Amino acid sequence: MARVEYKWIVAMVFVFGLFMELLDMTITNVALPDLATSFHANTTGIEWIVTGYLLSLAVFIPLSGWVGDRFGTKRTFMFALVTFTTASLLCSLSWSIGSLIAFRVLQGIGGGMLTPVGTAMMFRAFPLNERARVSALITIPTIVAPASGPVLGGYLVEYHSWHAIFLINVPIGLVALFFSARYLKEHREPSAGRLDIPGFVFGAAGLASLVYALSEAGTRGFGNIVVGGFGALGLALTGAFVAAELRASRPMIDVRLFRYRLFTAGNLVLFFSSAAFGGLIFLLPLLLQAERGLSPLQSGLTTFPQAIGVLLTATLAGRLYSSVGPRKLMIVGMAISAVATLAFIGIDANTNDWAIRMLMLIRGGAFGLALVPLQAATFAEVTGAETGQASAAFSVIRQVASSFGVALVATVLTARLAFHDAIMGNPATRSGAFLAFHDTFVVTTLISVVAIGAAFMVSDKLAAATMHSSAPTTQRTLFEEEEIELAAD
DSSP states (O other): OTTSOHHHHHHHHHHHHHHHHHHHHHHHHHTHHHHHHHHTOOHHHHHHHHHHHHHHHHHHHHHHHHHHHHHOHHHHHHHHHHHHHHHHHHHHTOOSHHHHHHHHHHHHHHHHHHHHHHHHHHHHHSOGGGHHHHHHHHHHHHHHHHHHHHHHHHHHHHHSOTHHHHHTHHHHHHHHHHHHHHHOOOOOOTTOOSOOHHHHHHHHHHHHHHHHHHHHHHHHOTTSHHHHHHHHHHHHHHHHHHHHHHHOSSOSSOGGGGGSHHHHHHHHHHHHHHHHHHHHHHHHHHIIIIITOOOHHHHHHHHTHHHHHHHHHHHHHHHHHHHHOHHHHHHHHHHHHHHHHHGGGGOOTTOOHHHHHHHHHHHHHHHHHHHHHHHHHHTTTOOGGGHHHHHHHHHHHHHHHHHHHHHHHHHHHHHHHHHTTOOTTOGGGHHHHHHHHHHHHHHHHHHHHHHHHHHTTOOTTTTGGGTOSSOOGGGOOHHHHHHHHHHHO
């Protein structure tokens, strides 16, 4: 490892952690029916296996930026790995639905810190002109892990047991922990200061309320009093959070980061693209299993080509970035993705599985083309000291967006099934169910179209420092600057 540049060690460790955390978000869904049977649990209990994890993420993602800056990114990242890996082992040993929910909440503590702290480490280790290359690396697990979840989960549940979907995290976590302890360098921000308690309380409570409202909207509908009440509370608390952060001398998440045009534009693209991605990943397995009769494993294999598409274009996007620029790549990628999503309205009971796989391949390729420049350009104007807070904000936006996308398509699907007098999974109403799915695919496409509009706000001129192939002295990494200062002393 002595011959490997430090930045690539950081990248390798982060990819391990990111893959594990994102894989867990989709692999668990496949096992929910088996978990309900094993624990004799009702629908509410099963929902909290997912909801408890999401709420825990919502609380700890905003906190992660300050914790990493205050106590050190290496120490915080290792704490997150230990927590997530240990909780995964405990989940596999659960003896009741209550214990499983509790261990899922513990998992969320680790998962909520892994991605934002790891992202901060990555962007501090790589100079500006290499952000596109590292963004291509991050994009792969970002898409491959969620797409692999249904395949791997379907196989493990079908041929082993639900325990295996949690145990699979343990060896991955141990490998990442070993390399983190041995090779990562510690970094703290002197300006971190004390914890911004008002910001933490308002931010955690507001985000948790919003995530809970969105998680319930899929089954209750947006007009439900519980959904509306928690949604309104979440928005009010978020408003209080923004007001508190604007007054704070050392805010937990500095909302002034959105003064940067690229950071604002990038997060808008992220929100709508993540909502569309999360919505389709939720929607398509329902169509394949309930209306086309595929098993969870067969369904996962049908959607997996999306991950292959990302692998095929992520590296290409990294190479094109310096010559084409982030704006055009994002617009073209999101446009192709929107067209591919709209093409799903042609799916019916007689559609060949390979046609669906080809659409997923195209959609994955389009996402790879768009997400690499998105991650590189969003942080282009952010300074090294702001990276921890910026990555936490970026992770918050992505989490809320995914929850919003799932809630929106679930609500639309429910409404359109009622409109077409169809019951999902009932052969007698299959034609109506397909029409309901088609209507929902149109809504998912419209979300992607909004992402295209947001991409027009991206400025190649402002992102120029991330596009140059030569690295001036102002583009030294944070660790290189620290080593220069130590040598001077």
